[in-house]
Amino acid sequence: MTTDILHEQKILILDFGSQYTQNIARKVRESQVYCEIHPCTLPFDEIKAFNAKGIILSGGPASVLEKDSPLCDRKLFELGIPILGICYGMQLITHILGGKVAPSKNREFGRAELMLKEFSHLFEEVKNNSVVWMSHGDRISKLPNGFKGIAFTDNSPMAAIEDPVAHIYGLQFHPEVVHTMEGTRILNNFLFKICQCAKNWKMESLVEYMIKDIRDKVGKSKVVCGLSGGVDSSVAAVLIHKAIGDNLHCLFIDNGLLRSGERDKVESTFRDNFNINLDVIDAADKFLDKLKDITDPEQKRKSIGNTFIEVFEEEAKKRGDFTFLAQGTLYPDVIESVSFKGGPSVVIKSHHNVGGLPEKMNLKLLEPFRELFKDEVRVLGREMGMPDEIINRQPFPGPGLAIRILGDVTRERLKILCAGDKIILEEVKAAGLYNDLWQSFAVLLPVKTVGVMGDARTYENVMAIRAVTSTDGMTADWAHLPYELLGKLSNRIINEVHGVNRVVYDISSKPPGTIEWE
Ligand code: XMP
Secondary structure: OOOHHHHOOOEEEEEOOOOOHHHHHHHHHHOOOOEEEEEOOOOHHHHHHHOOOEEEEOOOOOOOOOOOOOOOOHHHHHOOOOEEEEOHHHHHHHHHOOOEEEEEEEEEEEEEEEEEOOOOHHHOOOOOOEEEEEEEEEEEEEOOOOOEEEEEOOOOOOOEEEEOOOOEEEEOEOOOOOOOOOHHHHHHHHHHHHOOOOOOOOHHHHHHHHHHHHHHHHOOOOEEEEOOOOHHHHHHHHHHHHHHHHHEEEEEEEOOOOOOOHHHHHHHHHHHHOOOOEEEEEOHHHHHHHHOOOOOHHHHHHHHHHHHHHHHHHHHHHOOOOOEEEOOOOHHHHOOOEEOOOOOEEOOOOOOOOOOHHHHHOOEEEOOOOOOOHHHHHHHHHHOOOOHHHHOOOOOOOOHHHHHEOOOOOHHHHHHHHHHHHHHHHHHHHOOOHHHOOEEEEEEEEEEEEEEEOOEEEEEEEEEEEEEEOOOOOOEEEOOOOHHHHHHHHHHHHHHOOOEEEEEEOOOOEOOOOOOOO
16 A cells, blocks of 8 residues: 555554454554554564554463563664563563563463552553453563563552653553453553554545555556455445546356345446446356255355356456456455464465455456455445445355255245345344344255144245354354344244245354354
8 A cells, every 4th residue: 555644653563473463453543543463573674664653562372481482573672662562562571671471370361450550651541440351371570670560450460561761561461352441541542642643544534545546556457346245345346436437347246146136236336326337247047057956065165156256257358358356355354363373374364255266367456455454444435425235234155145045055945045034134124233233144944844824734944043243253142132023033934935934043152153054
């Protein structure tokens, strides 16, 4: 990105493998300061070149007392840039600057009360005796020269430390998790009182910069974008269209596995409202033919993925020479926490929906959201006038309804699933719960059960309702939907959907279940 003006005020987060590193980044960005996460192995020259206003050393699962624990360059502390070490980060500061870290008999995990001891800019306007979230094994037994303890808890005499002259700070607890009551204030104090950052990471200004960046990068070349109707690809399409107009060509591939009314909605939104060059390709027959007799979930996914690549390539070629493929890849897809279990390697998630396409078609990738979180993409979409209906959509999987029909995927079974799914969406929306749920949908089971309708015996399909709450899809809880709503859903589905005589509710969390059934 060439958003240099916005990036002048950036914070560097060095990741030592904590499960909370992304929380730190999100908190910093919520405070309107740009930041990036880099592995702790980032060479010193690159750290220096990053030109950060402040550096945060994350927590991590290792102990500085272990032989191969991840370290950082001592020169980091001579740059004159304010540094905040969190948990492992604080122990690392102590270890490297000549203090002592000792093993603790008991790991301290969970809530603790933070008692403030000395004035520190880090704790300006922070309430005394607030709850903080601890998660550590080691503790500091001797401070490095120049440091003093500024807060303690019952179990940690050194819950927070500082060297006010060198502007180096350490917290034993995690300010980035919601359980730490004053966490945001403490992080903000670091950003604004200590690093003197300005609040300039704003989505309004970002839109202009991103548009310019896309123009610079793409020039007069043509860009093809696979529109799925989901939030990320939709916002990407609107943004790129603002930048290059008709040189963006969107393809929406109807694989026959879409929710009821989806195709029409995408067509009217993008073609009619946003005037985007959009072709809808009806490839349902091809996808369904290839899926014939496949019942294994992985085989279904592979078949759909391969057919998608085949159709997309064929259709894109028909439409001329494209140089770029646009994708809505997000920051969490790009960087995952560094894992030290198997050595300091960075695990990068591959984008599973169009894997292989760019190489196969010899296309360069255009991924304007590689540095953004999903919430930020949503703000960006709203900023560009996109309707809430698109921005607040629940996620929908690439393989579509095929992985919600257990067993054979046939047109008849798709029709049954679509009808039930439509009722679930209607009623969940009517109950005002749509935005509270991560996802809510129907699953068609491969079993039939006996029922009685009127005076006749029936022998028909079972439909499951799946509704979950989640913040990221990685873990999820089954939603405690009101009984009235469940009752209404069951009644409507059994009465209105031909072929279903029984409705069940899935009460499995993730883990050990997954959100989708296949
Ligand atoms: P699971 O079923 O693994 O799903 O708990 C987690 C989240 O990911 C979505 N999902 C997919 N999304 N392509 C996608 O774009 C896929 O192949 C895919 N499989 C699962 C799922 O809907 C849930 O939100």
